[in-house]
Amino acid sequence: MPTFSSDKAATIHRHLHSHLPSDPALRVKALESLVVERGLVAPETLDAWVQAYSEHIGPMRGAQVVARAWNNAAFKARLLDNAAEAIKDFGFEGSATGHLIAVENTDTSHNLVVCTLCSCYPFSILGMSPSWYKSIEYRARAVREPRAVLAEFGVVLGDDVAVRVWDSTAEIRYIVLPQRPPGTDGWDTEALAKTVTRNAMIGTDRVLKAQVE
Amino acid sequence: MDGIHDLGGKQGFGPIPIGDNVCFHHDWERRMWAIARSDVLPPGCTIDWFRHSIETMAPGNYLTLAYFNKWCTTHLMLALDAELITLDEIAAGHMDTPAEPAPALTLDQVIAAGRKQTRDFSCETMTPARFGLNDTVTTRRHINANHTRLPAYARNATGTVIRHHGAHLLADKGAQGLHEAEHLYTVSFGAPELWGKDANPIDTVTLELWESYFV
Numbered sequence: 001m002p003t004f005s006s007d008k009a010a011t012i013h014r015h016l017h018s019h020l021p022s023d024p025a026l027r028v029k030a031l032e033s034l035v036v037e038r039g040l041v042a043p044e045t046l047d048a049w050v051q052a053y054s055e056h057i058g059p060m061r062g063a064q065v066v067a068r069a070w071n072n073a074a075f076k077a078r079l080l081d082n083a084a085e086a087i088k089d090f091g092f093e094g095s096a097t098g099h100l101i102a103v104e105n106t107d108t109s110h111n112l113v114v115c116t117l118c119s120c121y122p123f124s125i126l127g128m129s130p131s132w133y134k135s136i137e138y139r140a141r142a143v144r145e146p147r148a149v150l151a152e153f154g155v156v157l158g159d160d161v162a163v164r165v166w167d168s169t170a171e172i173r174y175i176v177l178p179q180r181p182p183g184t185d186g187w188d189t190e191a192l193a194k195t196v197t198r199n200a201m202i203g204t205d206r207v208l209k210a211q212v213e
Numbered sequence: 214m215d216g217i218h219d220l221g222g223k224q225g226f227g228p229i230p231i232g233d234n235v236c237f238h239h240d241w242e243r244r245m246w247a248i249a250r251s252d253v254l255p256p257g258c259t260i261d262w263f264r265h266s267i268e269t270m271a272p273g274n275y276l277t278l279a280y281f282n283k284w285c286t287t288h289l290m291l292a293l294d295a296e297l298i299t300l301d302e303i304a305a306g307h308m309d310t311p312a313e314p315a316p317a318l319t320l321d322q323v324i325a326a327g328r329k330q331t332r333d334f335s336c337e338t339m340t341p342a343r344f345g346l347n348d349t350v351t352t353r354r355h356i357n358a359n360h361t362r363l364p365a366y367a368r369n370a371t372g373t374v375i376r377h378h379g380a381h382l383l384a385d386k387g388a389q390g391l392h393e394a395e396h397l398y399t400v401s402f403g404a405p406e407l408w409g410k411d412a413n414p415i416d417t418v419t420l421e422l423w424e425s426y427f428v
Contacts, residue, residue: 001255001256001257001295001390002255002257002258002262002291002294002295002390003294003295004262004388004389004390005294006214006265006269006358006359006360008294009265009266009269009290009294010269010270010271012290012293012294013269013270013271013274013286013287013290014271015300016286016289016290016293016300016303017270017271017274017286019300019303019304020286020289020303024239024241024278024279024281024282024285025239025240025241027241027282027285027286027289028241028242028244028245028248028281028285029241029306030289030303030306031245031248031285031288031289032244032248033306033307034289034292034298034302034303034306034307034308035248035251035253036314036315037307037308037311037312038253038297038298038308038311038312039311039312039313039314039315040251040252040253040315041248041251041252041253041315042314042315042316042317042318043317044317044318045247045251045315045316045317045318045323046244046247046248046251047247048318048319048320048322048323049246049247049250049251049323050243050244050246050247051320052320052323052324052327053236053243053246053247053250054243056320056324057324057327084331091328093328093331094327094328094329094330094331095250095327095330095331097331098331098332098333098334099333099334099335099378114221116219116220116221116222116364116366117218117219117220117221117264117362117364118218118264118267119280124327124328124330124331127236128236128237128246129236130233130234130235130236131230131233131234131235131236131238131280132229132230132231132232132233132234134280135229135230135233136220136226136276137226137227137228137229137230138229139220139221140220140221140222140223140224140226141226141229143221143222143366143407143418144221144222144224144366144407144408146416147413147416149229152228152229152231153229153231159413159415162415162416162417163404163413163415163416163417164416164417164419165416165417165418165419166419167221167364167367167418167419167420168421169362169363169364169420169421169422170334170362170378170381170384170397170421170422170423171260171332171334171381171382171421172378172397172399172421204231
């Protein structure tokens with residue numbers, strides 16, 4: 001059983017730091033050997049997880065959800081009412097999306113998602129987060145100066161557009177529903193999904209383009 | 214705890230590394246994420262104890278170690294804390310007495326397992342909610358020395374309840390291995406309330422806050 005003792009955890013951390021190899025690749029290799037030899041997971045299963053998160057579980061999932069919302073008003077209403085339930089239509093439920101909420105950008109509001117205390121992220125719908133999302137800089141600045149942060153991403157907002165920053169402090173997770181790009185009337189959901197960027201679903205991208213570069 | 218992990222609003226860190234747009238830089242990072250997808254944490258470990266365990270790293274290490282390096286180190290720390298492995302076994306990279314190997318799962322099997330990793334943190338409570346939609350709430354100035362999810366920048370601040378989620382497992386207690394239900398709210402704070410008069414008055418920051426975080 002865990003001890004749930006902060007002091008003991010802090011002591012072990014300091015002890016470990018002076019005993020572990022500094023190369024993180026060696027640290028992970030040791031951890032993998034130990035969990036495999038404890039009979040907790042097979043190396044082939046780890047290979048499968050790596051493949052799952054590189055090819056199947058990623059922002060392409062969120063993009064499909066967004067595209068369907070653009071093309072289907074009833075689905076969009078369900079998504080905004082209960083995103084955790086709506087993504088089950090696709091079989092996209094899973095890690096960290098049990099309490100998923102979709103927040104919609106409008107002409108007068110822009111949503112931005114961050115986790116200042118760790119790096120919470122809706123994994124089963126967007127995959128692993130990009131490095132900048134986990135960076136100290138983003139976690140520190142997104143809540144205090146979101147407009148400056150957005151400008152660094154090339155998103156410049158007018159004074160009539162309110163910024164809504166969502167700091168994920170509990171098990172609620174957020175996905176941004178961006179605005180449909182102009183010039184895409186009549187497009188099917190597959191074509192629309194290709195216009196949706198990962199950053200748009202986090203909120204560091206705003207104006208999507210019909211022409212995908 | 215008032216730890217270095219509580220980064221919201223801290224100044225002096227410089228530009229966002231926006232060009233660093235990849236999820237993984239190295240194979241060991243993919244491998245660490247795959248290990249974390251598997252059920253390898255000590256029995257009885259909660260998500261809150263895992264988060265708090267990362268917070269207990271030496272502050273300098275917290276700021277400088279790579280994200281997945283922190284995860285790896287914390288996985289080893291947790292196994293040591295629960296006395297499931299020894300320092301000698303870590304140093305050797307092998308268990309003294311290996312267990313029966315786990316079965317190998319295919320890609321389809323892990324994708325199916327991934328769908329089952331969805332978790333419901335809501336729970337029943339007999340305690341009536343103290344607040345409702347559009348109510349004004351003020352957060353506490355002081356926090357406990359253990360795990361909490363009330364960031365420093367949102368303490369002693371007044372905001373508006375925009376959602377009531379019913380009761381959820383309280384993270385502060387979860388970090389102590391306890392399952393306690395408490396009402397959870399999404400609270401919207403005006404940017405000037407948090408950052409002063411120069412902040413844009415139409416901007417807001419919202420957080421999920423449990424009832425005991427309010428005065």
